Amino acid sequence: MRVHKRAIPAFQKTVYREAKKAARAYPWRPPALRVRKDGSIDPYKILVSEIMLQQTQTARVVEYYKRFIRAYPTIASLAEAPLADVLRMWQGLGYNRRAKMLHVCAREVVIHHKGIIPRAREALLALPGIGPYTSGAVRVFAYNQPDVLIETNIRTVYTHHFFADAEKVNDRELLPLIEQTLDRSEPRAWYAALMDYGSTLKQAGVRLNAKSTQYTKQSAFEGSDRQIRGAIIRYLAHTGSVTDQTLATTLGFDTEKIAHQCARLAREGFIEKKKTRWVLAG
Numbered sequence: 001m002r003v004h005k006r007a008i009p010a011f012q013k014t015v016y017r018e019a020k021k022a023a024r025a026y027p028w029r030p031p032a033l034r035v036r037k038d039g040s041i042d043p044y045k046i047l048v049s050e051i052m053l054q055q056t057q058t059a060r061v062v063e064y065y066k067r068f069i070r071a072y073p074t075i076a077s078l079a080e081a082p083l084a085d086v087l088r089m090w091q092g093l094g095y096n097r098r099a100k101m102l103h104v105c106a107r108e109v110v111i112h113h114k115g116i117i118p119r120a121r122e123a124l125l126a127l128p129g130i131g132p133y134t135s136g137a138v139r140v141f142a143y144n145q146p147d148v149l150i151e152t153n154i155r156t157v158y159t160h161h162f163f164a165d166a167e168k169v170n171d172r173e174l175l176p177l178i179e180q181t182l183d184r185s186e187p188r189a190w191y192a193a194l195m196d197y198g199s200t201l202k203q204a205g206v207r208l209n210a211k212s213t214q215y216t217k218q219s220a221f222e223g224s225d226r227q228i229r230g231a232i233i234r235y236l237a238h239t240g241s242v243t244d245q246t247l248a249t250t251l252g253f254d255t256e257k258i259a260h261q262c263a264r265l266a267r268e269g270f271i272e273k274k275k276t277r278w279v280l281a282g
Contacts, residue, residue, distance in 0.1 A: 001162065001177060002180065003162075003181055011161065012181065015190075015193050015194055016193050018200060019192070019193035019196040019197040021200065022196060022203075023192075023196055024196050026062065027049075027062060027065055027066055027069075028045055028048075028065060028141075029141075033045055039144045040144065043116075043117035043119075043138055043143065044074060044106075044117060047102070047105070047117060048068060049061070049065055050134050050137045050138065051101070052064060054098060054134075055094075056093060064093050067089065068090075074115075075109055075117065076106075079107045084279070084282045085282075086103045087099055087100070088280070091233075091234055091237050096229070096230065098129070101128055104128045105127050105128045105129050108128055109127065117138065119145060121135055121136070124138055124139070133149060136148065136149045140187045141192075146187045148175055150174060150175060150178060152198070153194065153197075153202070154191070154195065155171070155198070156198040157194050157201065158174045158177055168212075170212075170213045171212070171213075225261060228253050228257055228258065229261050229264070232251070232262060233270060235251060236271060236278060240279065241277040241278060241279045242277060242278055243276055243277055243278070244278070247262070
């Protein structure tokens with residue numbers, strides 16, 4: 001599908017108008033973050049926000065983001081911190097793998113990029129834990145560079161406007177439309193508006209995620225490997241060290257499952273064993 005050239009300004013006007021009615025203020029957006037003379041915003045703070053926002057509702061992220069930035073105000077301070085401290089700071093957000101990858105990424109940037117997060121797509125994608133969406137988000141929100149982004153709120157806007165009658169919509173159909181209608185002069189403001197408008201649509205009762213072929217219902221959390229792994233790291237973050245048996249007794253999971261997940265976490269560099277007791281790595 002192509003959007004008629006004359007229809008693009010009207011669509012953009014609609015998005016900006018509707019977003020303005022319910023614009024959201026966040027600590028990772030201007031004016032909370034200063035826009036520099038070259039038009040950029042501290043890319044480290046944008047990267048932290050984007051990693052935190054993965055699979056986590058925006059409202060939940062705000063206080064964790066503020067606390068994290070207070071503890072690690074620069075990418076150098078994060079890179080210098082022990083992983084164990086970073087994991088402790090992360091507790092409550094879930095998906096601890098994000099904290100570890102952010103920590104590894106920070107060290108990579110300090111060692112190989114002199115502490116400056118690159119703006120080039122290829123260089124961003126080469127960093128640990130950064131995929132196509134995160135690289136594009138850093139380019140857009142930190143450097144105000146035009147890039148093509150899609151996430152749940154953006155997907156809602158384009159599905160609502162261009163595929164209202166469709167039963168199923170693939171992102172491959174949406175991405176060309178996003179590219180065609182992109183406000184290339186102000187991509188940062190444009191994507192913020194899209195996300196605010198998409199959030200407003202959802203609040204108004206527009207539920208379109210199930211139309212997307214990318215949509216998958218999250219598997220049950222109760223009793224899952226994810227629950228056990230998270231519980232182990234959370235327990236260690238608060239107690240310091242523990243044995244397999246104490247973990248099983250305290251957390252209420254099967255001893256064999258606890259041992260299996262501890263071994264996995266150790267292989268992945270989250271925890272390590274000192275004599276008979278597990279501790280957070282680093």
